[in-house]
Amino acid sequence: MNAEITLAGAEFAQRFSATRRGARLARRLALHQLDAWGVPYGSELSGDAAVxxxxxxxxxxxxxMVPGRDFELRLTVLAGTLRIEVSDARGEREPEVRPSRPGAESGFGLHLVGALATAWGVKDRAVGKTVWAELATAR
Structure with a gap:
Protein backbone atom coordinates (compact mmCIF):
# COMPACT_ATOMS: atom_id res chain seq x y z
CA MET A 1 0.00 0.00 0.00
CA ASN A 2 1.46 3.39 -0.98
CA ALA A 3 0.87 6.61 0.90
CA GLU A 4 1.76 10.20 0.23
CA ILE A 5 1.44 13.25 2.43
CA THR A 6 0.00 16.19 0.55
CA LEU A 7 0.02 18.73 3.39
CA ALA A 8 3.24 20.58 2.55
CA GLY A 9 4.22 22.73 5.50
CA ALA A 10 2.38 20.58 8.05
CA GLU A 11 4.22 20.24 11.34
CA PHE A 12 3.86 18.31 14.59
CA ALA A 13 6.05 18.84 17.65
CA GLN A 14 5.80 17.32 21.11
CA ARG A 15 8.08 16.92 24.12
CA PHE A 16 8.34 13.62 25.96
CA SER A 17 9.92 12.48 29.19
CA ALA A 18 13.35 11.00 28.58
CA THR A 19 12.18 7.53 29.59
CA ARG A 20 11.44 4.27 27.78
CA ARG A 21 7.75 5.10 28.17
CA GLY A 22 8.35 8.51 26.57
CA ALA A 23 10.10 6.85 23.62
CA ARG A 24 7.17 4.43 23.11
CA LEU A 25 4.68 7.30 23.30
CA ALA A 26 6.69 9.30 20.73
CA ARG A 27 6.42 6.43 18.26
CA ARG A 28 2.69 5.98 18.85
CA LEU A 29 1.90 9.68 18.49
CA ALA A 30 4.05 9.96 15.36
CA LEU A 31 2.06 7.17 13.71
CA HIS A 32 -1.21 8.71 14.86
CA GLN A 33 -0.19 12.08 13.38
CA LEU A 34 0.86 10.50 10.09
CA ASP A 35 -2.50 8.72 9.91
CA ALA A 36 -4.25 12.07 10.48
CA TRP A 37 -2.17 13.47 7.59
CA GLY A 38 -3.34 10.67 5.30
CA VAL A 39 -0.57 8.10 5.78
CA PRO A 40 -2.42 4.96 6.94
CA TYR A 41 -1.13 2.62 9.60
CA GLY A 42 0.61 -0.31 7.98
CA SER A 43 1.72 1.59 4.88
CA GLU A 44 5.38 1.49 3.88
CA LEU A 45 5.90 5.15 4.81
CA SER A 46 4.23 4.66 8.19
CA GLY A 47 6.35 1.58 8.91
CA ASP A 48 9.61 3.26 7.92
CA ALA A 49 8.75 6.34 9.99
CA ALA A 50 7.91 4.09 12.97
CA VAL A 51 11.34 2.45 12.85
CA MET A 65 19.30 11.93 28.51
CA VAL A 66 20.09 14.71 30.95
CA PRO A 67 18.27 14.36 34.29
CA GLY A 68 15.22 16.61 34.41
CA ARG A 69 15.24 17.30 30.65
CA ASP A 70 12.78 16.02 28.06
CA PHE A 71 13.41 15.10 24.45
CA GLU A 72 11.43 16.53 21.53
CA LEU A 73 9.97 14.89 18.45
CA ARG A 74 9.21 17.05 15.43
CA LEU A 75 7.62 15.88 12.17
CA THR A 76 7.65 18.30 9.26
CA VAL A 77 6.27 17.83 5.77
CA LEU A 78 8.39 19.52 3.12
CA ALA A 79 7.98 19.24 -0.64
CA GLY A 80 7.89 15.47 -1.17
CA THR A 81 9.70 14.77 2.11
CA LEU A 82 8.82 13.83 5.66
CA ARG A 83 11.47 15.14 8.04
CA ILE A 84 11.73 13.47 11.44
CA GLU A 85 13.74 15.25 14.13
CA VAL A 86 14.49 14.09 17.66
CA SER A 87 16.24 16.59 19.92
CA ASP A 88 17.84 15.90 23.26
CA ALA A 89 19.68 18.00 25.83
CA ARG A 90 23.11 16.36 25.53
CA GLY A 91 25.16 18.11 22.90
CA GLU A 92 28.61 16.69 23.46
CA ARG A 93 27.81 13.20 22.22
CA GLU A 94 27.34 12.99 18.47
CA PRO A 95 25.75 9.81 17.17
CA GLU A 96 27.94 7.69 14.96
CA VAL A 97 27.43 4.53 13.02
CA ARG A 98 29.78 1.91 14.41
CA PRO A 99 30.53 -1.47 12.90
CA SER A 100 28.35 -4.07 14.59
CA ARG A 101 29.91 -7.03 16.30
CA PRO A 102 28.90 -10.55 15.25
CA GLY A 103 26.16 -11.79 17.58
CA ALA A 104 25.49 -8.34 19.05
CA GLU A 105 21.93 -7.66 20.15
CA SER A 106 22.17 -3.88 19.99
CA GLY A 107 23.98 -1.20 18.05
CA PHE A 108 22.01 -1.47 14.81
CA GLY A 109 19.74 1.57 15.23
CA LEU A 110 21.60 4.08 13.10
CA HIS A 111 22.28 1.38 10.50
CA LEU A 112 18.49 1.01 10.19
CA VAL A 113 17.99 4.77 10.02
CA GLY A 114 20.64 5.04 7.31
CA ALA A 115 19.09 2.21 5.32
CA LEU A 116 15.54 3.61 5.44
CA ALA A 117 16.13 7.36 5.20
CA THR A 118 16.98 9.24 2.03
CA ALA A 119 19.24 11.41 4.20
CA TRP A 120 20.04 11.82 7.88
CA GLY A 121 22.38 13.79 10.09
CA VAL A 122 22.97 15.76 13.26
CA LYS A 123 22.75 19.47 13.94
CA ASP A 124 23.61 21.51 17.01
CA ARG A 125 21.02 23.52 18.87
CA ALA A 126 21.23 26.03 21.71
CA VAL A 127 20.94 23.21 24.25
CA GLY A 128 21.83 19.76 22.99
CA LYS A 129 21.53 18.38 19.50
CA THR A 130 18.96 17.28 16.94
CA VAL A 131 19.26 14.05 15.00
CA TRP A 132 17.17 14.19 11.83
CA ALA A 133 16.15 11.82 9.07
CA GLU A 134 14.18 12.36 5.88
CA LEU A 135 11.86 10.01 4.01
CA ALA A 136 10.43 10.52 0.54
CA THR A 137 6.64 10.78 0.82
CA ALA A 138 5.99 9.52 -2.71
CA ARG A 139 6.58 5.76 -2.79
Missing amino acids: IVSELAANAVLHG
Missing part, protein backbone atom coordinates in the same frame (compact mmCIF):
# COMPACT_ATOMS: atom_id res chain seq x y z
CA ILE A 52 13.15 5.79 12.55
CA VAL A 53 11.19 7.46 15.35
CA SER A 54 11.73 4.40 17.54
CA GLU A 55 15.48 4.34 16.98
CA LEU A 56 16.04 8.09 17.36
CA ALA A 57 13.82 8.32 20.46
CA ALA A 58 15.56 5.31 22.03
CA ASN A 59 18.94 6.93 21.38
CA ALA A 60 17.73 10.19 22.93
CA VAL A 61 16.65 8.30 26.04
CA LEU A 62 19.67 6.00 26.30
CA HIS A 63 22.49 8.28 25.19
CA GLY A 64 21.16 11.85 25.21
Whole structure:
Protein backbone atom coordinates (compact mmCIF):
# COMPACT_ATOMS: atom_id res chain seq x y z
CA MET A 1 0.00 0.00 0.00
CA ASN A 2 1.46 3.39 -0.98
CA ALA A 3 0.87 6.61 0.90
CA GLU A 4 1.76 10.20 0.23
CA ILE A 5 1.44 13.25 2.43
CA THR A 6 0.00 16.19 0.55
CA LEU A 7 0.02 18.73 3.39
CA ALA A 8 3.24 20.58 2.55
CA GLY A 9 4.22 22.73 5.50
CA ALA A 10 2.38 20.58 8.05
CA GLU A 11 4.22 20.24 11.34
CA PHE A 12 3.86 18.31 14.59
CA ALA A 13 6.05 18.84 17.65
CA GLN A 14 5.80 17.32 21.11
CA ARG A 15 8.08 16.92 24.12
CA PHE A 16 8.34 13.62 25.96
CA SER A 17 9.92 12.48 29.19
CA ALA A 18 13.35 11.00 28.58
CA THR A 19 12.18 7.53 29.59
CA ARG A 20 11.44 4.27 27.78
CA ARG A 21 7.75 5.10 28.17
CA GLY A 22 8.35 8.51 26.57
CA ALA A 23 10.10 6.85 23.62
CA ARG A 24 7.17 4.43 23.11
CA LEU A 25 4.68 7.30 23.30
CA ALA A 26 6.69 9.30 20.73
CA ARG A 27 6.42 6.43 18.26
CA ARG A 28 2.69 5.98 18.85
CA LEU A 29 1.90 9.68 18.49
CA ALA A 30 4.05 9.96 15.36
CA LEU A 31 2.06 7.17 13.71
CA HIS A 32 -1.21 8.71 14.86
CA GLN A 33 -0.19 12.08 13.38
CA LEU A 34 0.86 10.50 10.09
CA ASP A 35 -2.50 8.72 9.91
CA ALA A 36 -4.25 12.07 10.48
CA TRP A 37 -2.17 13.47 7.59
CA GLY A 38 -3.34 10.67 5.30
CA VAL A 39 -0.57 8.10 5.78
CA PRO A 40 -2.42 4.96 6.94
CA TYR A 41 -1.13 2.62 9.60
CA GLY A 42 0.61 -0.31 7.98
CA SER A 43 1.72 1.59 4.88
CA GLU A 44 5.38 1.49 3.88
CA LEU A 45 5.90 5.15 4.81
CA SER A 46 4.23 4.66 8.19
CA GLY A 47 6.35 1.58 8.91
CA ASP A 48 9.61 3.26 7.92
CA ALA A 49 8.75 6.34 9.99
CA ALA A 50 7.91 4.09 12.97
CA VAL A 51 11.34 2.45 12.85
CA ILE A 52 13.15 5.79 12.55
CA VAL A 53 11.19 7.46 15.35
CA SER A 54 11.73 4.40 17.54
CA GLU A 55 15.48 4.34 16.98
CA LEU A 56 16.04 8.09 17.36
CA ALA A 57 13.82 8.32 20.46
CA ALA A 58 15.56 5.31 22.03
CA ASN A 59 18.94 6.93 21.38
CA ALA A 60 17.73 10.19 22.93
CA VAL A 61 16.65 8.30 26.04
CA LEU A 62 19.67 6.00 26.30
CA HIS A 63 22.49 8.28 25.19
CA GLY A 64 21.16 11.85 25.21
CA MET A 65 19.30 11.93 28.51
CA VAL A 66 20.09 14.71 30.95
CA PRO A 67 18.27 14.36 34.29
CA GLY A 68 15.22 16.61 34.41
CA ARG A 69 15.24 17.30 30.65
CA ASP A 70 12.78 16.02 28.06
CA PHE A 71 13.41 15.10 24.45
CA GLU A 72 11.43 16.53 21.53
CA LEU A 73 9.97 14.89 18.45
CA ARG A 74 9.21 17.05 15.43
CA LEU A 75 7.62 15.88 12.17
CA THR A 76 7.65 18.30 9.26
CA VAL A 77 6.27 17.83 5.77
CA LEU A 78 8.39 19.52 3.12
CA ALA A 79 7.98 19.24 -0.64
CA GLY A 80 7.89 15.47 -1.17
CA THR A 81 9.70 14.77 2.11
CA LEU A 82 8.82 13.83 5.66
CA ARG A 83 11.47 15.14 8.04
CA ILE A 84 11.73 13.47 11.44
CA GLU A 85 13.74 15.25 14.13
CA VAL A 86 14.49 14.09 17.66
CA SER A 87 16.24 16.59 19.92
CA ASP A 88 17.84 15.90 23.26
CA ALA A 89 19.68 18.00 25.83
CA ARG A 90 23.11 16.36 25.53
CA GLY A 91 25.16 18.11 22.90
CA GLU A 92 28.61 16.69 23.46
CA ARG A 93 27.81 13.20 22.22
CA GLU A 94 27.34 12.99 18.47
CA PRO A 95 25.75 9.81 17.17
CA GLU A 96 27.94 7.69 14.96
CA VAL A 97 27.43 4.53 13.02
CA ARG A 98 29.78 1.91 14.41
CA PRO A 99 30.53 -1.47 12.90
CA SER A 100 28.35 -4.07 14.59
CA ARG A 101 29.91 -7.03 16.30
CA PRO A 102 28.90 -10.55 15.25
CA GLY A 103 26.16 -11.79 17.58
CA ALA A 104 25.49 -8.34 19.05
CA GLU A 105 21.93 -7.66 20.15
CA SER A 106 22.17 -3.88 19.99
CA GLY A 107 23.98 -1.20 18.05
CA PHE A 108 22.01 -1.47 14.81
CA GLY A 109 19.74 1.57 15.23
CA LEU A 110 21.60 4.08 13.10
CA HIS A 111 22.28 1.38 10.50
CA LEU A 112 18.49 1.01 10.19
CA VAL A 113 17.99 4.77 10.02
CA GLY A 114 20.64 5.04 7.31
CA ALA A 115 19.09 2.21 5.32
CA LEU A 116 15.54 3.61 5.44
CA ALA A 117 16.13 7.36 5.20
CA THR A 118 16.98 9.24 2.03
CA ALA A 119 19.24 11.41 4.20
CA TRP A 120 20.04 11.82 7.88
CA GLY A 121 22.38 13.79 10.09
CA VAL A 122 22.97 15.76 13.26
CA LYS A 123 22.75 19.47 13.94
CA ASP A 124 23.61 21.51 17.01
CA ARG A 125 21.02 23.52 18.87
CA ALA A 126 21.23 26.03 21.71
CA VAL A 127 20.94 23.21 24.25
CA GLY A 128 21.83 19.76 22.99
CA LYS A 129 21.53 18.38 19.50
CA THR A 130 18.96 17.28 16.94
CA VAL A 131 19.26 14.05 15.00
CA TRP A 132 17.17 14.19 11.83
CA ALA A 133 16.15 11.82 9.07
CA GLU A 134 14.18 12.36 5.88
CA LEU A 135 11.86 10.01 4.01
CA ALA A 136 10.43 10.52 0.54
CA THR A 137 6.64 10.78 0.82
CA ALA A 138 5.99 9.52 -2.71
CA ARG A 139 6.58 5.76 -2.79
